[in-house]
Amino acid sequence: MPRTRATPAGTPDGRPGTHEAERLLPPPRDLSRLCIHTVTTRPWSLPEAAAAYERAGIPAITVWREAVAGHGPAEAHRIIADHGLTIVSYVRGGFFAAPTAAARRAAVDENLRIIDEAAALGAPLVVLVCGAVPGQLLETSRAQIRDGLERILPYAEAAGVRLGIEALHPVYADSRSAINTLRQANDLADDLDSPALGVVVDVYHLWWDPDLRDEIERSGRNGRLFAFHICDWKTPTEHLLLDRGLMGEGCIPLRRIRTWVEAAGFDGYREVEIFSESYWREDQHDFLEKIKHAYLTHA
Amino acid sequence: MPRTRATPAGTPDGRPGTHEAERLLPPPRDLSRLCIHTVTTRPWSLPEAAAAYERAGIPAITVWREAVAGHGPAEAHRIIADHGLTIVSYVRGGFFAAPTAAARRAAVDENLRIIDEAAALGAPLVVLVCGAVPGQLLETSRAQIRDGLERILPYAEAAGVRLGIEALHPVYADSRSAINTLRQANDLADDLDSPALGVVVDVYHLWWDPDLRDEIERSGRNGRLFAFHICDWKTPTEHLLLDRGLMGEGCIPLRRIRTWVEAAGFDGYREVEIFSESYWREDQHDFLEKIKHAYLTHA
Numbered sequence: 260m261p262r263t264r265a266t267p268a269g270t271p272d273g274r275p276g277t278h279e280a281e282r283l284l285p286p287p288r289d290l291s292r293l294c295i296h297t298v299t300t301r302p303w304s305l306p307e308a309a310a311a312y313e314r315a316g317i318p319a320i321t322v323w324r325e326a327v328a329g330h331g332p333a334e335a336h337r338i339i340a341d342h343g344l345t346i347v348s349y350v351r352g353g354f355f356a357a358p359t360a361a362a363r364r365a366a367v368d369e370n371l372r373i374i375d376e377a378a379a380l381g382a383p384l385v386v387l388v389c390g391a392v393p394g395q396l397l398e399t400s401r402a403q404i405r406d407g408l409e410r411i412l413p414y415a416e417a418a419g420v421r422l423g424i425e426a427l428h429p430v431y432a433d434s435r436s437a438i439n440t441l442r443q444a445n446d447l448a449d450d451l452d453s454p455a456l457g458v459v460v461d462v463y464h465l466w467w468d469p470d471l472r473d474e475i476e477r478s479g480r481n482g483r484l485f486a487f488h489i490c491d492w493k494t495p496t497e498h499l500l501l502d503r504g505l506m507g508e509g510c511i512p513l514r515r516i517r518t519w520v521e522a523a524g525f526d527g528y529r530e531v532e533i534f535s536e537s538y539w540r541e542d543q544h545d546f547l548e549k550i551k552h553a554y555l556t557h558a
Numbered sequence: 559m560p561r562t563r564a565t566p567a568g569t570p571d572g573r574p575g576t577h578e579a580e581r582l583l584p585p586p587r588d589l590s591r592l593c594i595h596t597v598t599t600r601p602w603s604l605p606e607a608a609a610a611y612e613r614a615g616i617p618a619i620t621v622w623r624e625a626v627a628g629h630g631p632a633e634a635h636r637i638i639a640d641h642g643l644t645i646v647s648y649v650r651g652g653f654f655a656a657p658t659a660a661a662r663r664a665a666v667d668e669n670l671r672i673i674d675e676a677a678a679l680g681a682p683l684v685v686l687v688c689g690a691v692p693g694q695l696l697e698t699s700r701a702q703i704r705d706g707l708e709r710i711l712p713y714a715e716a717a718g719v720r721l722g723i724e725a726l727h728p729v730y731a732d733s734r735s736a737i738n739t740l741r742q743a744n745d746l747a748d749d750l751d752s753p754a755l756g757v758v759v760d761v762y763h764l765w766w767d768p769d770l771r772d773e774i775e776r777s778g779r780n781g782r783l784f785a786f787h788i789c790d791w792k793t794p795t796e797h798l799l800l801d802r803g804l805m806g807e808g809c810i811p812l813r814r815i816r817t818w819v820e821a822a823g824f825d826g827y828r829e830v831e832i833f834s835e836s837y838w839r840e841d842q843h844d845f846l847e848k849i850k851h852a853y854l855t856h857a
Contacts, residue, residue, distance in 0.1 A: 393793040393809045397766065430729040432766035433793045433809040439766055467696065467731035467738055494692040494732045496798065510692045510732040 284518045287529070287558050290551060294319035294347045294528035296488075297326040299550070300543045305330060306338050313342035315547050319528045321348040322380060324373070332379035340381075347528050348486055349373070349382035352422070355407030356390035356400035356437060363403055366390070370411045378418045384485055385415070386423050386459055391437040400437035401447075408451055416455045423485040424448060425459040428467075430499060441465055441474035448483050457483035460520055461532070463490050463503060466511040472519050479523025487520050489513060489558055490533045501536045505549060507557035517558060529558055583817045586828070586857050589850060593618035593646045593827035595787075596625040598849070599842045604629060605637050612641040614846050618827045620647040621679060623672070631678035639680075646827050647785055648672070648681035651721070654706030655689035655699035655736060662702055665689070669710045677717045683784055684714070685722050685758055690736040699736035700746075707750055715754045722784040723747060724758040727766075729798060740764055740773035747782050756782035759819055760831065762789050762802060765810040771818050778822025786819050787831045788812060788857060800835045804848060806856035816857060828857055 287293070295317055297308050305326045312320055320339055327335045339346055352373040357363045377385045389404040391397065408422070415422050424444040427436035438444050444458040458478050465471050478484040491509030496502050506513055517529065531550055538546050586592070594616055596607050604625040611619055619638055626634045638645055651672040656662045676684045688703040690696065707721070714721050723743040726735035737743055743757040757777050764770050777783040790808030795801050805812055816828065830849055837845050 396811055396814075397768070428729070429727060429766040433791055433795075440768070443768060467728040469696070469739070469742060492732055496732075499795065499798065512695060515695075 281515065281518075283514045284521060286514070286555055290316050290554070291318060292528050293317050293551070293554055294321055294345075294530040295547075295550065296321040296323065296350065296530055296532040298323045298350070299531055299533045299538075300546065301539050303543055305335055309339050309342040309344060311544060311547060312344060315544075315551065317344075317547070317551070319345040319347050319530075321350060321386075321530050321532070322346060322382060323350050324376070327376065327380065332376045336379065336381045345528075346380060346382045347530060348384040348386050348423070349377040349380055350386045351388050351425075352385045352411075353387035353404075353436075354390035355404045356392050356395065357403065358392050358395060363407065367407055367410045370407065371414055374411065374415050374418050374420050377420045382420070384421045384423050386425050386486065388425055388427060389436045389438045391432060391434055393434050397432065397437040401443075404437060405447060405451070408447070408456065412451060412453045412455060416453060421455050421457060421485055423457050423459040425461055425488075426464055428464040431464075439464075440468055440470070441478065442468075442470055445474055445478050445481070445483070448478075449481065454482075457485035459486040459488060460484065460516075460525075461488035462511050462513055462516050463488070463492060463532075466492065466516065471516070475516075475519045475523050479520075479525060484520065484523055484525045486527065486530060487517070487525055488530045488532045489517070489554075490531065491557075498536065501534050503533045503535050505533060505538070506531075506553040508553075513557055529554070580814065580817075582813045583820060585813070585854055589615050589853070590617060591827050592616055592850070592853050593620055593644075593829040594846075594849065595620040595622065595647075595649065595829055595831040597622045597649070598830055598832045598837075599845065600838050602842055604634055608638050608641040608643055610843060610846060611643060614843075614850065616643075616846070616850070618644040618646050618829075620649060620685075620829050620831070621645060621681060622649050623675070626675065626679065631675045635678065635680045644827075645679060645681045646829060647683040647685050647722070648676040648679055649685045650687050650724075651684045651710075652686035652703075652724075652735075653689035654703045655691050655694065656702065657691050657694060662706065666706055666709045669706065670713050673710065673714050673717050673719050676719045681719070683720045683722050685724050685785065687724055687726060688735045688737045690731060690733055692733050696731060696736040700742075703736060704746060704750070707746070707755065711750060711752045711754060715752060720754050720756060720784055722756050722758040724760055724787075725763055727763040738763075739767055739769070740777065741769055744773055744777050744780070744782070747777075748780065753781075756784035758785040758787060759783065759815075759824075760787035761810050761812055761815050762787070762791060762831075765791065765815065770815070774815075774818045774822050778819075778824060783819065783822055783824045785826065785829060786816070786824055787829045788816070788853075789830065789832045790856075797835065800833050802832045802834050804832060804837070805830070805852040807852075812856055828853070
């Protein structure tokens with residue numbers, strides 16, 4: 260059961276002056292800005308997911324590369340279009356950091372293919388998990404990431420596909436991303452300064468960051484806030500990758516972060532991305548209903 | 559087996575100009591600045607640990623509260639003194655954040671008892687894990703932490719016991735600490751500005767932080783760098799709390815961080831703190847030899 264969460268107005272025993280009174284947005288009125296990542300309902304094939312989302316009144320879809328694998332991007336586009344769904348993002352590119360120059364060149368080539376796939380799929384955005392190599396200094400990985408981005412940006416611009424840098428929680432700094440705060444993602448995007456390059460705000464990765472509000476404002480001000488991913492952080496978290504919670508189940512002040520994101524000018528979809536072995540074991544139609552309820556209550 | 563780690567000089571395929579050439583300290587020459595936290599050899603009672611550390615040539619000990627429980631601090635002091643060990647820290651106080659005023663008062667009282675215990679034990683420093691309440695805004699927890707510290711500081715000053723704020727990795731922001739970067743710990747210590755209040759640098763919690771070097775310099779400059787904890791971050795990490803690695807087993811650039819810490823003026827013990835169910839299953843005497851070897855090779 261979703262727990263009641265302390266909001267600024269309702270913090271039990273909150274000391275006055277602890278934080279300014281903050282006006283939060285109301286919950287979403289309807290499903291018109293709800294998007295689901297196919298990985299959230301991983302047991303379903305792409306055709307099953309697209310059909311189920313349509314039936315459930317969900318208007319948009321973000322597509323994981325593994326969901327496309329059996330079809331190819333053009334067929335995947337047709338499947339999705341047949342169900343009247345809007346494609347929000349293609350996930351995921353990146354992984355630019357690598358220990359050898361050959362491996363880094365291979366990563367660049369792979370990202371060019373991903374951009375081609377996104378274009379064929381009709382996805383306007385590729386989400387980037389930037390990469391890290393265990394034992395390699397994070398600065399070295401960051402320089403390699405910058406270099407990889409620089410090499411693929413002209414291709415993305417030409418293809419009309421945008422790239423969104425997703426800062427990953429510091430718990431993934433060892434092996435998945437050397438970009439671990441929104442400030443770092445903004446710095447990188449500002450530095451490379453392309454209209455095709457922006458950032459992705461995923462509440463799971465960023466909720467703890469004391470600079471989050473400022474950095475969300477900054478990315479919005481600079482026109483670089485490309486996507487917004489939602490879920491929750493459970494206490495306890497049983498698995499580092501595959502135990503995300505449904506909105507409202509955990510400690511993330513989602514309404515508050517959504518308020519910041521939308522105050523910064525973001526008017527795109529709110530994308531539900533939940534990696535969860537326990538939810539994947541459930542009936543996925545039931546799970547979809549839980550997602551809709553959690554979205555309308557807690558997003 | 560410890561893997562070879564890329565240092566700035568030895569980064570494979572490192573692009574020139576990626577980072578300045580950095581002169582790192584050599585490994586420790588001997589064990590004279592090695593300290594072990596009793597939780598590292600958790601299967602041992604305090605008398606067993608103290609006897610084993612002495613036999614192994616380890617000069618210093620940090621004492622977990624659970625290790626003292628069966629003895630009381632005065633007897634624990636005698637046990638440790640009989641083995642000629644220096645007591646570095648008493649672990650741990652804190653947990654100031656709580657949902658009710660009564661619970662926060664109880665936390666303050668508990669911290670006063672911990673200060674008394676540290677004084678009776680002869681420990682010059684209490685390490686603080688500051689606390690967080692799942693679902694309570696982190697700013698609220700931070701205000702409660704500040705308030706709790708303010709209440710116990712005069713008592714600590716009078717007792718001659720120092721308090722060290724340990725910033726915890728953001729993966730623990732949900733339930734263990736709303737202080738997640740060294741910058742936050744430094745801000746808090748600067749704000750409360752007491753000679754009894756400083757910070758603890760634990761590489762496990764802080765290694766990923768792009769501001770780490772600057773904040774270590776800052777804490778040293780302000781005379782607030784009270785303790786230095788070492789271990790490693792394994793890839794993959796199987797358990798969020800109990801799968802820390804031995805120095806050299808993971809991705810933390812330990813030599814580099816030790817160089818920063820000692821360049822900032824820290825000349826205290828390097829404390830090994832490894833929570834590890836797999837090491838706790840080993841013969842603890844063998845484990846102690848591994849720790850010594852890893853310390854002399856990778857610290």
